Amino acid sequence: MTKISRALISVSDKRNIEKIVAYLNQNKIEIISTGGTYKKIKESSENVLEISEYTNFPEIMNGRVKTLNPLIHGGVLADRDNEQHKKDMNKHEIKPIDLVIVNLYPFEEVVLAGADYKTAIENIDVGGPTMIRAAAKNHQHVVVVTDPSDYDELIKELESNDNQTSLSFRKKMAIKAFAKTAKYDHAIHNWFVAGEDELNLSAKLKQELRYGENPHQKAKLYQISATGILAAEQIQGKELSFNNIKDADSAYNLIKEFNKPAVAVIKHANPCG
The missing domain is CATH 3.40.50.1380 (Methylglyoxal synthase-like domain)
Known part of the structure; x- marks a missing residue:
């Protein structure tokens, strides 16, 4: 001690x-x-x-x-x-x-x-x-x-x-x-070295995911920076899976295209509503 x-x-x-x-x-x-x-x-x-x-x-x-x-x-x-x-x-x-x-x-x-x-x-x-x-x-x-x-x-x-x-x-x-x-x-x-042929990345564990791309797979989510969907806070609902994160990221990138408040419904990374 x-x-x-x-x-x-x-x-x-x-x-x-x-x-x-x-x-x-x-x-x-x-x-x-x-x-x-x-x-x-x-x-x-x-x-x-x-x-x-x-x-x-x-x-x-x-x-x-x-x-x-x-x-x-x-x-x-x-x-x-x-x-x-x-x-x-x-x-x-x-x-x-x-x-x-x-x-x-x-x-x-x-x-x-x-x-x-x-x-x-x-x-x-x-x-x-x-x-x-x-x-x-x-x-x-x-x-x-x-x-x-x-x-x-x-x-x-x-x-x-x-x-x-x-x-x-x-x-x-x-x-x-x-x-x-x-x-x-x-x-x-x-x-x-921005724009050149070399890039170093350092990621921090954000959370354990419910499962990976398939239910039998384990998955973890790491973040390089707290931007985009990684800056969001989950308010309610069960733990997210890999596919949930992909869909949420797709929705985020889609609504970024609008200048006014917008909502996107995503299934398997495809807009459906």
């Missing part, structure tokens, strides 16, 4: 950040933060140290360089069981960082919104993926959280274990973290 005494928080998506900050404050866990995240936390808490104050080095180059510092990455990457690592930490006054809460610049969203080249480039995160990968690599000692929807699970884990995290929980979060950075890099790569 790893006891949490110090947390690093740097997020673009600030949803629910107050919840995790409140928990850290209640349990006297030190918080280090960056730029806009620091300002957001400061609105409701005095228990936060700006990263430039922590490292004694300012954010430079319009924020391009802020977390890329040995005091940060040494604290995240240090193997607490390695004697040489412990000597290096003592020599260079590096403190351990036990919890890393980071999410990334919204590159995909910015590109989908039609951003120009310069804006897209500025939304390629460098420090974020570096911290995420460092924390995920060192999951033997550090827990990394990249999704605001996991804050409740993190709090539950800490509450159940006297502010400690289990290896199984840290490994679970590390797997999600590596998936996050892989998907992020795929999006950047695909943007650069």
Whole structure:
């Protein structure tokens, strides 16, 4: 088990950040933060140290360089069981960082919104993926959280274990973290090579399907992005099958042809009403 005494928080998506900050404050866990995240936390808490104050080095180059510092990455990457690592930490006054809460610049969203080249480039995160990968690599000692929807699970884990995290929980979060950075890099790569001969795809499980194309087959639905029918919410009815998804997608693509509200009835991918 790893006891949490110090947390690093740097997020673009600030949803629910107050919840995790409140928990850290209640349990006297030190918080280090960056730029806009620091300002957001400061609105409701005095228990936060700006990263430039922590490292004694300012954010430079319009924020391009802020977390890329040995005091940060040494604290995240240090193997607490390695004697040489412990000597290096003592020599260079590096403190351990036990919890890393980071999410990334919204590159995909910015590109989908039609951003120009310069804006897209500025939304390629460098420090974020570096911290995420460092924390995920060192999951033997550090827990990394990249999704605001996991804050409740993190709090539950800490509450159940006297502010400690289990290896199984840290490994679970590390797997999600590596998936996050892989998907992020795929999006950047695909943007650069758009229209060329190479494409990388990363898909996330959306739901188990009732069955595949035939009732004896198993099927799962994966999404590359939350668009089209994959952005829809099922209100009622039994679980969907592969054929239901195909028909729903056909209906969606058909009614997109109209400028006014429209309804399509589909059977086996064919319009019939």
